[in-house]
Amino acid sequence: MVKLTVVGRVNDGLPISQGPLYEEDGDNTIYKQHAEFLLHEISMAALPPSATTILLPHHHCFNYVVKNGVCFITLCDALYPRKLAFHYLQDLQKEFDKIDLSLVKQITKPYSFIKFNNIICNIRRQYIDTRTQANLSKLKANHKQELHVHTEQMSLVVEWRRRSDMLERMMKAHKSAFPVWGSESLEVIAVKWTPITIIFIVSFVLLWSSFKQ
Structure with missing residues (x-):
C-alpha cells in the first residue's frame, strides 16, 4: 500500500506538498522525517537523481524519482509491487508537469503547496488496491522489461551522512584552531x-x- 507521499524541490530540499498519511500506522511522523531526510540528501547530491528504492527495516521502503528539479517520494510496504509504485510516481509527475514551475519557485514554507495535495490524494486512491483491472494491466504491460532502479539501504545512507558531518566538523575545528x-x-x-x-x-x-x- 502507498502509505506516504512527499513532493519537494531538489535545489534546496524544501518539501512543498504531501499526500494523506496511512492512519493505521503509528510511525507516520518518523517516516515523514525519513522522507524529508532523503529529500535533503538528494538536494545535496548524496543520492542519485535517478529512480531509486531505499530499503527500511520492518518491511517498508521508499521509492523516489526526480524530474525537472522536483522529487517525488512515496513510502510503501515492502511487498507492494515496485513497478506499481513507480507508475504511481510517474502519474504524479505528469500531473505536476501541468503546473507553472514559476509558482513552485515562489514557495517558501514547507508543505504550503496545498493545491497539489488533493491531486496526490486522488491519484493515490487508484493505487491502493493492486488487484484492480487498471493496476493489473500496468503490472502485466512489458512484464519482461526490468526496471532500472538503484537500490540502497537506509542504514547506509544515514551512516554516510553521519561520517560526512563528522568530517565537516573536524575540518571546521581544525580551521578554528x-x-x-x-x-x-x-x-x-x-x-x-x-x-x-x-x-x-x-x-x-x-x-x-x-x-x-
Missing part, C-alpha cells in the same frame, strides 16, 4: 614574499660557494 592557515592574509603574504625568499636563498648559496672556493 589554526585560523591563519588557509586564510586570505596568509595567501597574500606567501605570494608577496616567496619570490624574495627564493632570491635570498639562491644568493646566499652562491656567496657561500664563492667563499668556500
